[in-house]
Amino acid sequence: MSYPVLFSKEVIQKRVKELGEQISKDFHGEELVVIGVLKGSFIYCADLIRELNLPVHLEFMSVSSYEGTESTGNLRVNLDINVDVAGKNVLLVEDIVDTGLTISSLVESFKKKNPKTLKVSSLLYKPARLEHKVEIDYLAFEIEDHFVIGYGLDFNGRFRELPYVGIYNGEV
């Protein structure tokens, strides 16, 4: 079974390498706490850190965000990080920014922890769907309003293992 390919393995690899070089340049000589937002970012995160020429401390978080009274919504933390990020360089790594709710809520919550710097990287961004303004410092690809799978992204828990990012067209 295959799905229409949006970004092939080779295209992703090239772009992740470029982003890794950029991040390494920006944080030259400093330690970076990389925080992958589970589950979707695990493959992107694994590839990205291997393109970094920096001392990396890797953590993962699992969160669910939901609309609340505040504009950035509420954040339920299912798995938290194990490190104090005060005074540290922090890079939040997402699979996809859709409405922006998850990442904007995470950014607000991390600002309160007083990191030295706080940056965001996302593999994908769907501008057509954005509702919560968020700055993505290191973005691999902007996409149109498709539901995408592969390279870590799922549909009902399936397809994370696909080596490419594809468009889910309903076939199983």
Ligand code: 5GP
């Ligand atoms: P947001 O909070 O930005 O609306 O949503 C972010 C989360 O929704 C992503 O981390 C991802 O889990 C899920 N999501 C949004 N769009 C897609 C998509 O096209 N494909 C997949 N697999 N997940 C998506």
